[in-house]
Amino acid sequence: MIQEYIQGGHRPECWIYALHHRGHGYLNVTSAIKQSCNYFFYEMGYRVGIENLDKYAKAFGLSEKTGIELKGEQAGLVASPENLEARGTGETWTVGYTLSAAIGQEGHSFTPIQMAKYIAILANGGKQINPTIVKTIIKADGTEVDEKEIQNSVDQRIGREKNQNPDIDISEENLKAILEGMRGVTSETSGTAYSVFRNFNIEVAGKTGTAETQTGTNILFVGFAPYENPEIVVSCIIENGEGSIASYPARDVLAEYFGMNVSQVEEDITARPYTESQN
Numbered sequence: 001m002i003q004e005y006i007q008g009g010h011r012p013e014c015w016i017y018a019l020h021h022r023g024h025g026y027l028n029v030t031s032a033i034k035q036s037c038n039y040f041f042y043e044m045g046y047r048v049g050i051e052n053l054d055k056y057a058k059a060f061g062l063s064e065k066t067g068i069e070l071k072g073e074q075a076g077l078v079a080s081p082e083n084l085e086a087r088g089t090g091e092t093w094t095v096g097y098t099l100s101a102a103i104g105q106e107g108h109s110f111t112p113i114q115m116a117k118y119i120a121i122l123a124n125g126g127k128q129i130n131p132t133i134v135k136t137i138i139k140a141d142g143t144e145v146d147e148k149e150i151q152n153s154v155d156q157r158i159g160r161e162k163n164q165n166p167d168i169d170i171s172e173e174n175l176k177a178i179l180e181g182m183r184g185v186t187s188e189t190s191g192t193a194y195s196v197f198r199n200f201n202i203e204v205a206g207k208t209g210t211a212e213t214q215t216g217t218n219i220l221f222v223g224f225a226p227y228e229n230p231e232i233v234v235s236c237i238i239e240n241g242e243g244s245i246a247s248y249p250a251r252d253v254l255a256e257y258f259g260m261n262v263s264q265v266e267e268d269i270t271a272r273p274y275t276e277s278q279n
Helices: 003-007 015-020 029-035 036-049 048-060 081-086 094-102 112-123 146-157 171-189 245-256
Strands: 205-212 218-225 231-238
Touching: 029 171, 029 205, 036 048, 036 094, 048 094, 112 171, 112 218, 112 231, 171 205, 171 218, 205 245, 218 245
Parallel strands: none
Antiparallel strands: 205 218, 218 231
C-alpha cells in the first residue's frame, strides 16, 4: 500500500480531495478512469511497478516515432530509471517516482500523434496501426501509385524506420473495463468531460488529463467515436490551460467529422480525386 510513502513524506492525493476534501468512494478501473482519480492510479502504479509501466507504454508506441510522413517527428520519452540516470542529475529512482509516473508525470514526454495512435490501438482491440497523412497518390493517367512504392519513397526521403511492434493481446474483460471507463468520461454525470459532451449526438469514449510543467499545466483530451464502431480518434493538448478545456476543440473536430455542422449547404461538398500536371 502507498500509505508508507505518505508517512515518509510523499503525499499523493486525489484531485477531488484536494479541491473538495471528500473522496470518490469505492472505485474500480472503470470508475477511476471515468472520474480521473489520481490516488487510484498511484496505488496501481505501486502494485504494477515501473518495469511493467514502461513495458506496456512502449508496446503501445509511446517513446518511439509513429512513422508518420514528417521529417521532424520526435520519439518522446517514457519515465524510467534509465532516463532519470541519463539526465545526469545524480538522482536515484524511488517508488515515489513510480507513483508520479503512473499518473503521466515524472519525465513522460509524448506527442499528440503518439497519443492518438495509443488510443486507436485501444479502440481496435490491440491491433497496431501506422499513422499516415497520405491516403493515396493518383498518377496523371488516373492509376494509383502502389502503396509500397509510396512508403519506400517516404522511407528514403526522411530516413524513416518501420515500426515492427506486434499486435497487443488484451483480454476482452480488461479491454471492456478500460473502454467503458472512457465512455463514462463523456456520457455519465460523474465523468470529467460530461459537461462538454452531454448533448452530443454520438457516443464518444475519452480521457481527460492534466500534465504539470514548470510554467503551469497542459490540459489534454484523447478519445474516439463512435463508441461501438470507432471511425475517428482525436488528440488535443492545450498549453497552460485549466479544467476540461481541451475537450471543447476535440468535440468540435468530431462534430465537423460527423457532419453535425452542415446545414443548408447547396453546393456539392463530396471530395473527389483529381490530378495536377506540370507543363
